[in-house]
Amino acid sequence: MRFREDVTRFLETAPRPAGLHDYGPTPSHGDVRAGRDWQATLAEHGYACLHWPAEHGGPDASVADQAAFAEECARAGVPRQLSMVGPDLVGPVLMRFGTPAQQQRHLARIRDGRDLWCQLFSEPGAGSDLAAVATRAVERPDGSWQVRGQKVWTSAADSADLGILLARSGGPGPGGLSAFVVPMRSPGVTVRPLRQMDGESKFNEVFLDDVVLGADQVIGTPGAGWAVAKATLGRERLSLGANAVGMFESIVELETAAAAHGRLDDALRDQIVEAWIRVWLMRVTWERAIEEGTDPSGSTFSVLKLLTSETYRDIADLGIAALGPAALEEEQPLVKRMLVGHAQTILGGTSEIQRTILAERILGLPRAPR
Template sequence: MSFRDDVASFLATTPRPEGLHDYGPTPASSDVAAGRRWQRTLAEHGYACLHWPREHGGSDASVADQAAFAEECARAGVPRQLSMVGPDLVGPVLMGFGSRTQQDLHLPRIRDGRDLWCQLFSEPGAGSDLAAVTTRAIRQPDGSWRIRGQKVWTSAADSADLGLLLARSGGPGPGGLSVFVVPMANQGITVRPLRQMDGESKFNEVFLDDVVLHADQVVGTPGAGWQVAKATLGRERLSLGANAVGMFESIAELETAAAEHGRLDDSLRDEIVKAWIRVWLMRVTWERAIEEETDPSGATFSVLKLLTSETYRDIADLGGAALGPAALEEEQPLVKRMLVGHAQTILGGTSEIQRTILAERILGLPRAPR
């Protein structure tokens, strides 16, 4: 029996917490309770944090097995973990840069779902350019740090127990950054949910007003924040191919909706076929990336991120053609997919950034003026 078969059997036979659904990489506040219970179930059966080393409770799973798990979870309609940030970003960062005390304290609680993390990186003036972060970390005479600044687009900040904070502890540029562990219940932290046009509020603004952190809450050494931040990038791309499952479902939904609304003419049918072909090409690219690349920040995964984002966007736009005037009715199942479709070309690295990476690092074209 293959690993994929084992996963499929587990997902088909294991009881699910009430209210659990595939909420994607980040739970909304209403998803957190079921997500925590599901994470605990995954940990009990050996399916939590598959990519972690065995010494930290993982399975040392191959990239192919990680991807198979993600795809089977998508097919079963369940999240592959409580949240992307803790297992995929914070865990490996603590293993690579954190102290033994930080590892012993936080890793078990990430693995079994006791702690939900958020990532306090992006700012109003520093979204794609993290080297421009301005949130200040001011060292105090007793060795502690006082944090002042604002973060934005922070997923799950309103439910998170802890945050991974990128702040400026020194001068300008990447060399002046440090990374900290921030208990989200600390005094001076204000979280303001941002209502999205699909009705959810998974993103938040976070204000840090003289938040005090202890010296042992620095990850790595002061000034090494850029190296820590770079280590968090790209991990989510291991599961990009799992998006094909949801995209095929979306195509089937919009074809059915178009027929119901009398809009499935030859022109729209041609566009649906083209979208179906693009999803298959995306999935094949994903499989090739898994075979060729062990580093999820590699070039093939940048191609995959670009393909996935823009295919998702274009399928969402087809929903408008399928529904016509009915797209204005909020109760239509396709409407939510349509509303969030264009966000895919922004989150996780914009399409423009992916093209710049490919142009400069793969094609060797001259760097854009800075």
């Protein structure tokens, strides 16, 4: 409780860079400058990389405190960090698999916002199925690596300083994958932003045309890429409960909009009440998991991921009912939420994958035919 109160006071008094807003887990190109400054402020006051151990410059905060911080940032309308990828994914991976030189080179720069990272995992033919990654890394006689391939849906690639890359260095399947650090301004790296239907361009295509990486840019050992990839999954789920803040705000917005457009009838009111109940159930389930010390990368957090994604989608769809024909007007504040709502059931692990995990690992049902 004391930690949450300290966080609230800090967020009320901390200087905010011009243009800072809660842009979510990844900044758009225009958010990066403010995001870097905000990350530096968080680091200065001990609120950066809360889950990092003290030996790597973090406060080693409890899971409950991490979750409270995420929720209070959502209430204050600010991001909890520059980006999810560096602090939540790359940092812990380097602590576990990286060499001392890699840790010394990268961790402090992640913590204080000097370096922004992106995640070079998904490909046109390997989105949800990372074991099918086809980007090729070939070891050269001098120990360096030559990489060729294409990545897609890479958040913040157009602004990132570095990327964590999953590439095929051996045969088919998970055992043939390796992980690398890629300086995003290396010769042969081309980034093409993808314009989304909500008007933003957070996603990018990345082309790797014979990019040369040094032997010291391998994370772990060659062939350990699948272990590295698995270690990056699940960390973002600590902040799932913070999504409830934005969902409650969305429900209030759509109720107000429906009343203003004369569309708040009994049927829509019942749907709004149901959505409100679902958000409270999601938040309570999240709090219970945090109190029980559940591992965020474990199977049980798939319940929360599935519940959060589909509740977000359904609330977004209610915006259509609330606005009616006015939903065609792009300046409507609910339209953006409506456009991105269905993406929540895809990013971070599709709902289909979450259901498979729940069926096989929690309910013990037979594995689906491969």
